[in-house]
Amino acid sequence: MNAKLRKFTEVGSSSTSDSSNTRRAELSVAVYVGENGYVQNAGFVHQPIAALEKRAMTGPVAIILHRTDGASVQSALNSANSGIGTHFYVDKDGTVYQTASLHKHTSHVGRIRSRCYEASNCPADEMEEIRGFGWAPKRLHDHEKGKPYPTRYPMNEDSVGIETVSRCVKNCGPNDKGTPEWETPTAEQAESIANIISILQDAYSLTDTDIYEHDLISYKTAGEGAGLWNASGDE
Structure with a gap:
């Protein structure tokens, strides 16, 4: 090779760059709902459960908050194979699992x-x-x-469901007296729930008035959707 055209240095002959020049820049990437109906770049675990996806979603126009009343996210995901469940599951450590496309509705509300x-x-x-x-x-x-x-409450056909791993801890049975009491979401869960809601609000132009507690709009155990999120963001 002609020496005048040589533009590389023999291995071992070059000097290393100063460490200040080699730090990777943190890149901001947009979070969005992809063409497949799955949230991209939010760190969610995509775990499609085919049995959950029903017909096409209208909107969505609303978000419904649920509790699993179970001890683990895995038991909730296993249960979702029955065909009844939500689009998102939030584990105790804040990990978010998306199990159904936002283009499809799931059976999660029941009768309104x-x-x-x-x-x-x-x-x-x-x-x-x-x-x-x-x-x-x-x-x-x-x-x-x-x-x-x-004019009516949201239904399966036009709402997104968020399920949080959280159990009823007192007055849980049909014969128990008193209002049922539920586990408080962990700080990590609260942060993830707020993040999902924010993403969906941006994607579908939803307001805080479009977010509902499951038991207030359907026939569920009292408090099942309570205390999971508040519009002010206060703990």
């Missing part, structure tokens, strides 16, 4: 309550009609599902 009846602001004739249903969750759900959101 009547929003106007709970708020005592239905038209008088509708209040009377609902009273006439008695204890009939299916009939009430069928009555409500024809309404547009947010």
Whole structure:
């Protein structure tokens, strides 16, 4: 090779760069929902569970907060193979598992309550009609599902579910007296829940009013969705 064209140095003959010039820069990467409906660049574990994904999602227009009432994330993920479960699971250490595409809805809400009846602001004739249903969750759900959101509560078809590994610790059985008490989410879980919510709010233009506790909109054990998140961000 012509010496004038030589642009490399023999191995062992070069000097090393100063350490200040070799530090890797930390790059900021955008967090977004990919074409497959999975959140990208957020550090989530993608663990698709085919049984969870139903028909196409409308929106989503809302987020529903749940507790697993189980001791481990693995038991919750195993249970999700039954076809009932949420899009996200948050482990005790804050690890987030995404198990279903945000393009698909999952079975996680159940039958919804009547929003106007709970708020005592239905038209008088509708209040009377609902009273006439008695204890009939299916009939009430069928009555409500024809309404547009947010006139009604969100349903499976248009909401994202976030499940947090957390157990009921007191007054948990059907024959127990008193309000059920649940484990408080760990600091890591609280941070991850807030992060998921923030990502979804940005992606789908949701507001704090679009976030619901499961037991307040459906027929679940009292407090099952409580204390997992608050809009102010206070601990």
